[in-house]
Structure formats: C-alpha cells, structure tokens
Amino acid sequence: MKNSSLLWLVIFLLAGGYLIFRTSHGDMGISYVKVTTISPEKSNVQWTQYSKASKKEAGEENVQFSWSRTIGLWVAALSTLAIFSFLYGDNVFYKISESVFIGASAGYAMAVGFWDGIVNLLLRNLTPGLMRESIIPSIPKENHADWFFIIPLILGVAMLARLLPKGGWIARWPLAFFIGATAGFRLVVFFHADFIIQIQSTILPLIVFTDGSFDWQTSLKNITIIIGVLSCLVYFFFSVEHTGIIRPISRLGIWFLMITFGAGFGYTVMGRIALLAARLEFLFSDWLWLIDVE
Amino acid sequence: MFEKLNSLESRWIFLMTFLAVGIPILLQKSLPEKPTPMVMDVFNLVEDLPSGSLILCSFDFDPASAGELQPMAAAFVRHCALKKHKIVFMTLWPVGPPMIQNNINILKKEFPDYQYGEDYVNLGYRTGGEGVIKLITTSLDKMYSEDVNGTSLKKLSLTKDLKHIQGIDLLVNISAGTPGVIEWVQYASTPFNIKTVVGCTGVTAPKNYTYIPKQLAGMLGAIKGAAEYEKASIIQYPQLAENPQAQEGLRRMAPQLVAHLLLIFLIILGNVLHFVGRRKGLSS
Numbered sequence: 311m312k313n314s315s316l317l318w319l320v321i322f323l324l325a326g327g328y329l330i331f332r333t334s335h336g337d338m339g340i341s342y343v344k345v346t347t348i349s350p351e352k353s354n355v356q357w358t359q360y361s362k363a364s365k366k367e368a369g370e371e372n373v374q375f376s377w378s379r380t381i382g383l384w385v386a387a388l389s390t391l392a393i394f395s396f397l398y399g400d401n402v403f404y405k406i407s408e409s410v411f412i413g414a415s416a417g418y419a420m421a422v423g424f425w426d427g428i429v430n431l432l433l434r435n436l437t438p439g440l441m442r443e444s445i446i447p448s449i450p451k452e453n454h455a456d457w458f459f460i461i462p463l464i465l466g467v468a469m470l471a472r473l474l475p476k477g478g479w480i481a482r483w484p485l486a487f488f489i490g491a492t493a494g495f496r497l498v499v500f501f502h503a504d505f506i507i508q509i510q511s512t513i514l515p516l517i518v519f520t521d522g523s524f525d526w527q528t529s530l531k532n533i534t535i536i537i538g539v540l541s542c543l544v545y546f547f548f549s550v551e552h553t554g555i556i557r558p559i560s561r562l563g564i565w566f567l568m569i570t571f572g573a574g575f576g577y578t579v580m581g582r583i584a585l586l587a588a589r590l591e592f593l594f595s596d597w598l599w600l601i602d603v604e
Numbered sequence: 605m606f607e608k609l610n611s612l613e614s615r616w617i618f619l620m621t622f623l624a625v626g627i628p629i630l631l632q633k634s635l636p637e638k639p640t641p642m643v644m645d646v647f648n649l650v651e652d653l654p655s656g657s658l659i660l661c662s663f664d665f666d667p668a669s670a671g672e673l674q675p676m677a678a679a680f681v682r683h684c685a686l687k688k689h690k691i692v693f694m695t696l697w698p699v700g701p702p703m704i705q706n707n708i709n710i711l712k713k714e715f716p717d718y719q720y721g722e723d724y725v726n727l728g729y730r731t732g733g734e735g736v737i738k739l740i741t742t743s744l745d746k747m748y749s750e751d752v753n754g755t756s757l758k759k760l761s762l763t764k765d766l767k768h769i770q771g772i773d774l775l776v777n778i779s780a781g782t783p784g785v786i787e788w789v790q791y792a793s794t795p796f797n798i799k800t801v802v803g804c805t806g807v808t809a810p811k812n813y814t815y816i817p818k819q820l821a822g823m824l825g826a827i828k829g830a831a832e833y834e835k836a837s838i839i840q841y842p843q844l845a846e847n848p849q850a851q852e853g854l855r856r857m858a859p860q861l862v863a864h865l866l867l868i869f870l871i872i873l874g875n876v877l878h879f880v881g882r883r884k885g886l887s888s
Contacts, residue, residue: 361709362709398615398618419698422729422731423698423731426698427731446754447754448750450756495734495738499790499795502795503789503819504790507794507819510818511814570810573810574807574810576806577807577810577825578807579864579867580826580828581672581806581807582806583621583625583860583863583864584671584672584806584856585668585672586621586625586859587625587629587671587860588671588672590622590625590626591855591856594626594629594630600630601629601630601632602848603632603848603852603855604849
C-alpha cells in the first residue's frame, strides 16, 4: 500500500470513528420534529402536522425524534461530502452522488412537468368533469370543457410524430408554430424593454445641477455612462477599420468591457463563496452540531 | 521555491479556500455592515408603502442557489410581515415551491398572527416561464384559478378581487436565472409600469444593473445585498438583532472577507510568478 493511500485510510477511519462516537452519544446528526394536532373549529376532521424542531427543543412535550428526517440529514451530509471529494480526484462516491442527483432532478422535472402541463392545464380544461371526479376534486362544477385547448393537444401529439419511422415531418408543424410564436413575443418585448428604454436611459444630462448647485458626482456618473456606452459600441463596429480616431475610442471600449468582466468575475466569486459557506454552515450546524445558528 | 509554487497542485488551493471559509464560520464572527444607497432604496420602498399594501413575491430560484438567495428572500418576507403587508407568493421554477415553503415557515413561526388567505397566499408553480407572466399581467384567473392547496382564489379574501397583477403595489422577484429578472422586466415592469425590485445571484447581477432605475426601482446583488438589507432591517426593527435566523447574510460576510483576501493574494501571487517566469525565460 502506498504511503498516501495509508494516510487517507487512517484519516477516514479516524473520521468515521469520531462520527460513530458522537452519534452514539446523541451529540450530532439527529433531527427532531414538533408534532401539532390541527382541529379546525367548523370540522370534525383532525390531522397531525410535523414541523422542524431545533435540538434545543428536544425533550419538550410535543417534540420527538424523527427517523425519516434523520436519515435525510445523513444522506444530505454524506452526499455533500461525496460531491466535495471530486476536488481531490474523481472517485466512486462522487459518481454515485452525481448520478443520484441527475436521476432525481430528471424524475422531478418530468413529474412536475406532466402534472402541471398535461394534467393541470390541458386535461383540466378539456375534461373538467372527469378530472373533478378523479384527481382534482377542487375544480368548480360550473367549469365546462374549453375546446380551445384541443389545439395544444393536437400540436403536442404532432410533436410525438418525430418518433415515428416515416412521420417525422409532422413534428415540424408544431415546432414551426412554437418557434414563430416565441420569436414574435420576444421580439416585441425585447425591442421595447431592451432597446428603446435602454436608449432612453442613456440620454442623460452631462452637467447636473441639484438644488441650484453643481452636482459633480451625478455629472461624472452620467459622463462615464455615456462615454462607456459609445466607446463599447464603437469597439463592436467592425464595418470600419479600427485606425485613426476609431482606434483610441475602441481601445477605451475594451477597457470598459474589461472592467465590466472584472466586476462580473468578482460577483461570481462572491456567489460561489456564499454557496460554499451555506453548505459548510449546514454541515457544521445541522449535522455536526459544532455551531448553533438557530 | 519558484518551481514549487509554479507547480502547486490545485488541491492545495481548494484546501486553503475550505479553511478560509470554514474557520470564520466555526468562529461565528460577524463584521460591521453599512447599507449602501442602492440597498436603502429597496428597503425604503418596502418601508414607505402603507401597511396592508399588496406585494407579489416571485421566488424563481432552486436549492442550488438558495445559499445566496434565501437570506434575501427571508429578509424581504420578514420586512413585509413587520410592515403588515399582504404577500402573494408564486414561482416560475419547478423547484421553487419548497423555496416558498421555507419562507412561509418563517411567517408561521415568527409571525403566528399572519393568517393564510387573509395576509398571504401561496399560488405555487405554473409551467410556462415568461408565458405565465404575460398572462397574469392581464388575467390572473387564466393561469391561477386556485392556490397551491387547490382552494379557489375567489374563496380567499386576499385574492378574491385580484383580477391581474397590474394592481399590486410592489413586485419582488428573487431570481437565479431564466425565467427571472429579465422576463419580469420585459413582460411586467416595463410594459405595465409595475414597481419592481429584485434580488439576484452574483453571476447575474452585472447584467441586471442596466435596468436601474427606469425599469427596476432597486436591486440586491448576491449575499452582500442580503447582508446589507438585514442590517437595514435590524436598524429599523432592533428586535431582529435577537433572532440569529434573521442574520444569515450578515453571518456569511466574514467567510466572504477571508476568502476574498485569499483570492486577491493568489491572483497577485500568480501574476508575480508569471512575470518572474517570463523574465527567467528571457534571461535564459
């Protein structure tokens, strides 16, 4: 056995022993729930509601140990460590966690998409009576079939035609409709929100007076915005060779772009560190009970 | 030394980042935070609305970005509840409903007087992305005839007279991508002049700045925006200082500082190594 492998084996055994020791003493990795019985005034139906309880509340009358949430906590913690292990190198634990994540995400998206798109939008409007009697009892009795929804049904079925050996061309019709409608919608809103209004937002006074006196901060801000926009536009203007007066302006445009990319990179780093901090806080607080943030 | 640093394995940098983030969390130190004018604009907008104003909260994010966005979502919800505003929750993301539920749990725990149906309603998720926004700006009923529990919106006192979202007092969008801020700006705030504030991830923040102030009244960018909003809330409502859960963003700023210092050091070190290497290469 190589020295590094031996070292990692020892580290894993020590860490495992530490976890087993603390868990067996009830010092970490346990989830509690608060049990509340709900009894509405105008109804004889009762139900029990389980909500997350903190470890400080353990021992209180209506707080009890939860097997399901404890298992969930351990799965979440070990999956987090398995994903982190990729930073050392590709390994079987990472691959298992990655596969579970992809499978669960795909399954969830499919189930939600089917329920919300097919059942709750299409079938609910096409066959409200059947849906009311079977799976959506809350549909009002006055709701009647909306035959307009037959169009999306036909388009949806036509999309499946691409699976047929000879009917693939049928799927082009719903695709054409979808692409055309989406492009039309987006063109209008983009032209309004991202073109006209953005041009309006760049038409700014270069010299600003506030309460009768010269406001140098706002003036400088407006001048910077206008110079930045114009120089960046010049940089992306490739119909003219970047020589003469165009060259320094386009170079200034590059500087503005670089500063923007730098700001974007800084924000991205902040975002990624925030995600890591949140995950470590979960491990240290919810799982290992090393800190208390509740 | 130069050769050793030049061939430093990335694993050591991962370890350093882990320690830079992990140690401040374990020490539980927080840093003084001062809300910037941009955050104060957003805060004052919520604060200056008369009590009982109707606020639509669209939480368009998932667990992958919750570490960054949940603190600001929670800060918005707490502030709205302290001001006794009425909240309508919705999401355009399939994994958004649990994110809404996390914030409803805050209302249930910290504001037990807040009643479902009267003070807040959860519309849940509807498929369609920007299509949902397009529809609810003119007719809420076409997309949402019921809340997330299947109760007709006509039976809930908060929503029974709500025909479309043009009548709301403020739109709050917490978003991690698409559909999100851009779609709300394009389909709601710009064409219908709906007053809108957003909270977004660091990755998307630079792009969203271009909509301020004409199309967006304000923006909270990444965890720094959340921390500043929490600080502004604590200044206005000192009782929040007793609640550690209302300081999630503030707590995360100490790891941010140490990790950023480490990153700046590594960038400078990398540049020094690059130029030293180039000089060595030229001299040889």
